[in-house]
Amino acid sequence: MSIKPMYSKPHYILCLLIANLLIFSMNGQSLERAVISSTGNSTLSTSFYLESTVGEMAVEFSNSTNYVLQAGFQQGNSLLIFDSLDFTIDIFNTSCEGYSDGSAIVSNINGCIAPYQIIFSDGSVDSTQTGLLAGIHQVTVIGFNGCSLTKSFEIGTEPLGFCDLVFYSGFTPNGDNVNDLWLIDNITNYPENTLTIYNRYGEKVNQFKNYDNSTVVWDGSNLNDKLLPGATYFYVLESGNQIKKGWVELTK
Incomplete structure (x- = not known):
């Protein structure tokens, strides 16, 4: 049979x-x-x-x-089907005309296959890009299987930027009494101010009222007075109707 x-x-x-x-x-x-x-x-x-x-x-x-x-x-020919690649870009504008203190963060990547490679238009490969001028920039995310997506984004200039202030891009709170504190030149011109510090994930790590570089000054600690790890942090300074946003590098 x-x-x-x-x-x-x-x-x-x-x-x-x-x-x-x-x-x-x-x-x-x-x-x-x-x-x-x-x-x-x-x-x-x-x-x-x-x-x-x-x-x-x-x-x-x-x-x-x-x-x-x-x-x-x-076995027949195979057709690979994946979710479309997508991601979010968080943008921080420059503080004043001609300043190169803009930044962008790539987050919420999904689709295709991890791990992902991130490439900004200047060749940097980190998810956070700092030191950007106002203008159009691009970033490309590439999945492990080769699929990719490129997005353009625009860095603008804050209309209210405290342009007489000088925000230093980094400090080293390591206890050697050299550059241990983050100072803001001319901050005393704005005695009633609020300074908030965020990490790269948008979480508030410290906040100050009436920052003055002496009695109220950031020494690299968090809200619990514990020293933060070395990383790029983001600040928002508010005084009256003026707002200033930017980034600062904490290095130990």
Whole structure:
């Protein structure tokens, strides 16, 4: 007695390295199938995941009366389907005309396959780009499987920027009494002010009322008076209707 097994399979793979699913039918008969792949793996099932990629495969199975049936098949071409790549760009404008204190942060990357590579138009490869002038910039994110997305973004200039103030781009609170404090030149021209410090994730790590470089000054600590790790931080200075945003590098 000769019975030819029938099987069906999709023509695509939904995810990278996931094999095709073979579904067997036996002319309407209800049979228990022992599916054995060419690698020697076997399972009792009405379907079978092919773990190989391409080539002729032998699949054997039997019913309760030990009929042994064999079929070869060629796996079809694969079509890889992934979610579209997307990401968010958080933008910090320059404080004054001609200043290069703008910045951008790439976050919320999803789609394609991680890990991701981030490349800004100037060649930098970190998720945070600082020292930007006002104007149009670009950033490209590339997934592990090669898919990519490029976005343009614009750095503007804050209309209210405390342009007489000088914000230094870094300080080193390491206890050597050299550049241990973050000073803002001419801050005493704005005695009623609020300075808030954020980390790269947008979390508030410290805040000061009436910053004056002496009695109220940032020494690199957080809200709990613990020294923060070396990193790029972002500040927002407010006084009346004026607002200044930018970044500062804390180095130990």
